[in-house]
Amino acid sequence: MAETGPLGGLTLDAPVRFGDFTLLKRIATGGTAEIYLARRHGLEGFVRHLAIKRVLPHLADNPDFVQLILDEARLAAHLHHGHIIEIHQVGVSDNQAFIAMEYLPGMDLGRLVRAARRRRRRVVVAHGDPGLARALAHAIDALDLADVVVAPGPEALREVTDSGPVDLLVLDTAGLAATRDPVLAAVQAAHPELLRTILVGPTGGRGFGTYSVVEPTSNPDEVARLAAQVLAMALPPELTVQVMRAVFDALDYAHTASDFAGRPLEVVHRDINPSNVLVSINGSVKLVDFGIARATTTLRREVRGNFVGTYAYMSPEQASGRAADGRSDLFSVGTLLYELLAGVNPFAGDNEFATMRAIRECTPEPLDTLQPGLPPVLGELTARALAKVPDARHLTARDMLRDLEGVIRRDGVDLNPKRLAGFLAVVHGQAGVAAFGVSDTGYAPQPPHANGEPSTDGSPRDAVRGQLAHDVAAAGRAKPTASREESTQEREEPTYDRSLDREPTTLNPRPLPPAAVDGAAVGPAGVGQPGAEQAPATRGTPPWVWGIMAALAAAAAAGWWLFLQGRGGA
Numbered sequence: 376m377a378e379t380g381p382l383g384g385l386t387l388d389a390p391v392r393f394g395d396f397t398l399l400k401r402i403a404t405g406g407t408a409e410i411y412l413a414r415r416h417g418l419e420g421f422v423r424h425l426a427i428k429r430v431l432p433h434l435a436d437n438p439d440f441v442q443l444i445l446d447e448a449r450l451a452a453h454l455h456h457g458h459i460i461e462i463h464q465v466g467v468s469d470n471q472a473f474i475a476m477e478y479l480p481g482m483d484l485g486r487l488v489r490a491a492r493r494r495r496r497r498v499v500v501a502h503g504d505p506g507l508a509r510a511l512a513h514a515i516d517a518l519d520l521a522d523v524v525v526a527p528g529p530e531a532l533r534e535v536t537d538s539g540p541v542d543l544l545v546l547d548t549a550g551l552a553a554t555r556d557p558v559l560a561a562v563q564a565a566h567p568e569l570l571r572t573i574l575v576g577p578t579g580g581r582g583f584g585t586y587s588v589v590e591p592t593s594n595p596d597e598v599a600r601l602a603a604q605v606l607a608m609a610l611p612p613e614l615t616v617q618v619m620r621a622v623f624d625a626l627d628y629a630h631t632a633s634d635f636a637g638r639p640l641e642v643v644h645r646d647i648n649p650s651n652v653l654v655s656i657n658g659s660v661k662l663v664d665f666g667i668a669r670a671t672t673t674l675r676r677e678v679r680g681n682f683v684g685t686y687a688y689m690s691p692e693q694a695s696g697r698a699a700d701g702r703s704d705l706f707s708v709g710t711l712l713y714e715l716l717a718g719v720n721p722f723a724g725d726n727e728f729a730t731m732r733a734i735r736e737c738t739p740e741p742l743d744t745l746q747p748g749l750p751p752v753l754g755e756l757t758a759r760a761l762a763k764v765p766d767a768r769h770l771t772a773r774d775m776l777r778d779l780e781g782v783i784r785r786d787g788v789d790l791n792p793k794r795l796a797g798f799l800a801v802v803h804g805q806a807g808v809a810a811f812g813v814s815d816t817g818y819a820p821q822p823p824h825a826n827g828e829p830s831t832d833g834s835p836r837d838a839v840r841g842q843l844a845h846d847v848a849a850a851g852r853a854k855p856t857a858s859r860e861e862s863t864q865e866r867e868e869p870t871y872d873r874s875l876d877r878e879p880t881t882l883n884p885r886p887l888p889p890a891a892v893d894g895a896a897v898g899p900a901g902v903g904q905p906g907a908e909q910a911p912a913t914r915g916t917p918p919w920v921w922g923i924m925a926a927l928a929a930a931a932a933a934g935w936w937l938f939l940q941g942r943g944g945a
């Protein structure tokens with residue numbers, strides 16, 4: 376399991392050079408590798424942020440493992456899909472095997488779920504009968520799972536829901552019937568964290584789209600029991616459906632993907648678990664680490680203990696050491712879907728052996744008994760995915776996707792990524808998410824402008840300008856700006872000598888001493904030639920060079936004219 380800092384980032388003392396990259400900070404340490412946020416420099420000040428997965432030093436001595444991990448990553452580099460992290464480069468640098476991939480600012484699903492669970496949640500009880508409202512609130516409060524607030528009428532309800540998060544709403548179907556629908560709509564629009572609504576009373580509708588579940592009773596103990604079940608969920612079911620739709624879609628693509636020659640890649644993920652599902656601060660969802668588990672499962676047998684977290688998502692065939700095909704991934708996504716909806720992993724035991732045994736032998740409790748009122752299709756979907764025999768599961772990820780899309784259509788599930796982004800912001804705190812998105816990418820507040828001033832407002836645009844200035848200055852290429860006033864007034868891009876762009880074309884050129892660069896560009900004596908006198912560093916092109924160039928151009932024009940004359944005559 377990965378070990379991460381509060382924002383998923385442990386700061387390095389200083390950026391570290393690694394091959395073509397600059398490592399900015401360590402994001403996490405997993406069982407087999409460390410993940411770094413890195414920067415790669417292109418020409419003209421172009422900068423790209425990437426995530427670098429670098430095999431842990433003690434495993435780098437295992438050539439079979441390194442070979443396997445690199446081979447799988449090379450295969451996965453053929454995958455290009457909106458819900459899959461793109462692999463940019465695979466290789467070995469400074470004796471360390473690495474994978475350079477798209478960096479997604481945000482957090483993995485495992486961290487999101489843990490952060491959501493750690494949050495103190497808030498239940499709002501609104502009932503037309505004040506006595507019953509208090510009794511309901513009292514029973515839920517006794518669970519000690521959340522703070523409970525009572526809203527005696529529609530006005531109070533509006534105030535309460537405006538003043539803080541609403542993770543669970545307990546609403547009276549009779550007393551507040553007149554205002555129920557608009558109230559629900561308003562709460563849902565403003566609260567992406569709303570898990571479900573419990574509609575208390577004998578009447579009322581049931582709908583997944585409204586997150587609601589009817590408890591045909593006003594018995595406080597019964598309602599509290601239901602509230603405990605709802606509060607076991609980390610994510611609202613609509614967001615679970617949104618995340619899982621992306622995962623199913625990614626799998627459907629990967630399982631059937633081919634290379635440019637049309638040969639099937641036969642990619643199997645083999646390690647679908649919450650840490651490999653990344654959720655960005657913008658609400659996009661991407662699967663990472665395709666195929667890497669082929670290498671790590673070999674190691675699992677050798678290095679026990681490091682991988683406990685992922686045992687709970689294995690398929691029965693993996694838990695029995697048998698070969699796994701795409702249907703193994705279907706079992707793993709079934710486990711993940713079940714866990715997110717039910718609020719509990721169906722197989723996790725006290726240790727890896729108990730877990731693997733449960734995977735092989737135990738049938739999970741039906742989803743419906745743990746979360747009543749969810750669309751029955753979701754229960755059927757998970758039950759089928761969790762069949763012990765691969766033949767009894769869905770045939771393909773596409774089949775699962777089709778079922779899930781049926782739910783989405785029928786219940787009008789909102790797939791707008793902003794909702795997921797909003798949830799991330801609530802769980803992580805608005806400020807935390809903003810920091811994650813900006814400073815974690817190495818933008819604000821550093822680096823300083825070329826004149827030594829820090830970036831002014833920390834906006835990405837401003838920071839990119841600052842970054843450019845910083846990078847150019849670091850490479851010893853910046854021309855000093857005339858005055859401080861001039862640069863702060865316009866916040867212009869720093870000027871630099873464009874002739875230097877002709878120099879080394881590697882993506883991340885190492886800085887060269889200006890004298891050597893200039894000499895190489897213009898010096899007829901040839902810098903570094905034995906006995907050649909070093910030309911002084913000059914920035915202008917000497918007049919004799921222009922003369923030679925003009926003569927060459929005239930000769931070329933004359934040759935071209937003669938050639939055309941010849942063709943015309945023929």
Ligand SMILES: Nc1ncnc2c1ncn2[C@@H]1O[C@H](COP(=O)(O)OP(=O)(O)OP(=O)(O)O)[C@@H](O)[C@H]1O
Pocket residue numbers: 376377383402403404405406407408409410426460476477478479480482483650651653663664671682685
């Ligand atoms: N491309 C990426 N962009 C942003 N964060 C990433 C990226 N890849 C991985 N991470 C983060 O780094 C963490 C660690 O990843 P890593 O794959 O090393 O470990 P793991 O998934 O926890 O376990 P395992 O070693 O079994 O894969 C992830 O959980 C995620 O939070």
Ligand SMILES: [Mg+2]
Pocket residue numbers: 405650651663664
């Ligand atoms: Mg991983």
